[in-house]
Amino acid sequence: MIIQRPDAQGKPQVIGEIERSSVLRFLYQGAVYLHEGTSYLVERLDWEGGVAAVRPVDVDFYTRPIIGETIEILATRASTSPDVRSEIPDPPSTIAWGDVRVVSRATGYKILRRGTNETLGFGQIELPEQSIDPNDYGPNWSRQRDAVRTRDSYRCQGCGAAEMAGKQHDVHHRIPFRAFLADSARRNGLPPDRAWEAANVLDNLVTLCPACHRRAEASVRIRSGLGGVAALLAGVAPLFLMCDPGDLGVVAEPQAPVSGLPTITIFEHTPGGVGYAEQLYRSMPALLEAGLDLVRSCPCAQGCPSCVGPVLEHDYALDAKALARAVLEALTELPE
Numbered sequence: 487m488i489i490q491r492p493d494a495q496g497k498p499q500v501i502g503e504i505e506r507s508s509v510l511r512f513l514y515q516g517a518v519y520l521h522e523g524t525s526y527l528v529e530r531l532d533w534e535g536g537v538a539a540v541r542p543v544d545v546d547f548y549t550r551p552i553i554g555e556t557i558e559i560l561a562t563r564a565s566t567s568p569d570v571r572s573e574i575p576d577p578p579s580t581i582a583w584g585d586v587r588v589v590s591r592a593t594g595y596k597i598l599r600r601g602t603n604e605t606l607g608f609g610q611i612e613l614p615e616q617s618i619d620p621n622d623y624g625p626n627w628s629r630q631r632d633a634v635r636t637r638d639s640y641r642c643q644g645c646g647a648a649e650m651a652g653k654q655h656d657v658h659h660r661i662p663f664r665a666f667l668a669d670s671a672r673r674n675g676l677p678p679d680r681a682w683e684a685a686n687v688l689d690n691l692v693t694l695c696p697a698c699h700r701r702a703e704a705s706v707r708i709r710s711g712l713g714g715v716a717a718l719l720a721g722v723a724p725l726f727l728m729c730d731p732g733d734l735g736v737v738a739e740p741q742a743p744v745s746g747l748p749t750i751t752i753f754e755h756t757p758g759g760v761g762y763a764e765q766l767y768r769s770m771p772a773l774l775e776a777g778l779d780l781v782r783s784c785p786c787a788q789g790c791p792s793c794v795g796p797v798l799e800h801d802y803a804l805d806a807k808a809l810a811r812a813v814l815e816a817l818t819e820l821p822e
Contacts, residue, residue: 487513489538491526498539506536507757509613510592511551511732513538516609517595518549533613547606552594554700555737557751559744560585564767579817583767586753588735593700610696623663624682631657634691644698656699660690662743711809712738714794716750718777718810721793723752726769726776727762734762771818778814781807 487509490498502521504513509531512519517528519540525548526540565582592611599606634657640649649655666672666681673684694702716738724731735753742749754762766773784793789807 487536487538489513489519489521489526489540491540491542501540509533509538510553510590510611511755514551514592514595514611514613516549516611517551518543518545518547520548531613546601547597547599549609550596550598551592551611552596552700553590553592555591555735556589557737557739557742557749557753558587558589560587563764581767581770583763586751588737588753593696624680624686626682626686630686630688630691634688635693637688638693641693642695642698643692644694644702647695655693655695658692658694658699658702659685660692661685667743711794711806711811711813712740712748712750714781714789714806714810715777715813717795718780718793718814719750719752719773722773722776722780723766726773727765729762774814774818778811778818781811781814 487504487506488500489502489504491501493499513528513531515528515531519526519528519538521540525543525545527543527545528538528540530539532538562582562584564584565580592613594611595609596605597607597609598604635649635655640655641647642655647655661672663681663685666685667678670678673681676683716736720731720734720736723734727733733755735755737751737753739749739751741747752763752766754760781793784790784807786793786807789795789810794807794810
């Protein structure tokens with residue numbers, strides 16, 4: 487992706503180039519992009535043409551994308567269980583490292599004030615999913631999608647918002663499509679290439695606006711301590727690796743498609759990795775203990791951005807800190 491700014495005569499001048507996989511994080515339309523110490527506002531992004539048009543600005547805010555990510559395990563290089571007491575017959579968890587495919591989709595961005603990180607506003611991002619192997623929802627997807635939107639009267643079943651002219655709502659799988667690919671029992675004996683027949687039944691589909699769709703994807707993670715543990719590990723991992731927090735990504739899955747078990751994946755944003763994954767694998771027991779120490783010592787009552795992350799004002803989220811602490815105590819077998 488080429489980055490262009492206007493010169494003194496108003497003609498486009500190339501100031502840099504960035505790989506497409508990084509556009510989601512740095513060059514979406516509306517982003518404040520930092521280049522050689524100068525802030526630029528991304529005024530236009532031509533995805534097909536591979537050009538981002540920017541102009542220099544002097545602002546007291548920055549932008550941060552809101553990105554949803556899913557994980558597909560490609561290969562496991564090593565796997566073990568953390569150090570636990572020998573009298574425990576079944577270890578509480580498994581640690582592994584290897585190769586994964588990360589499917590990322592940016593849906594919006596936050597505008598934050600420099601210095602205080604105060605949220606000033608939000609914006610929308612309209613970019614395609616970043617994946618070399620996106621899901622194929624099958625030949626009946628378009629028909630089923632229209633049938634669900636008709637059934638739901640073209641209204642979001644989360645907030646009730648009606649579709650706007652020229653912009654359709656999303657249709658969400660209650661049980662993720664990838665779960666039908668991974669679990670033959672859900673397919674009722676169908677082969678994987680016909681998983682769409684089981685996944686796309688109307689009872690498994692619901693109409694949601696983009697905002698409610700994002701919340702639906704994240705809600706299960708928020709309801710348990712798993713998301714809290716993921717936030718804690720994301721906070722302490724860069725200290726072990728001496729890297730920038732932006733070099734790592736974290737995804738919490740209450741039911742991973744392949745194993746069916748609660749899973750936290752810490753991955754490197756650099757394609758192919760630079761060795762952080764193996765280092766984390768070797769130091770994971772100490773990392774878990776550091777996360778437990780952080781959540782125990784944080785003075786907040788029910789969770790905060792300094793430990794398990796922001797806690798939403800819902801009943802199911804109020805125990806996020808206690809649940810995260812309980813999970814880490816079980817993993818480390820370190821009672822207070």
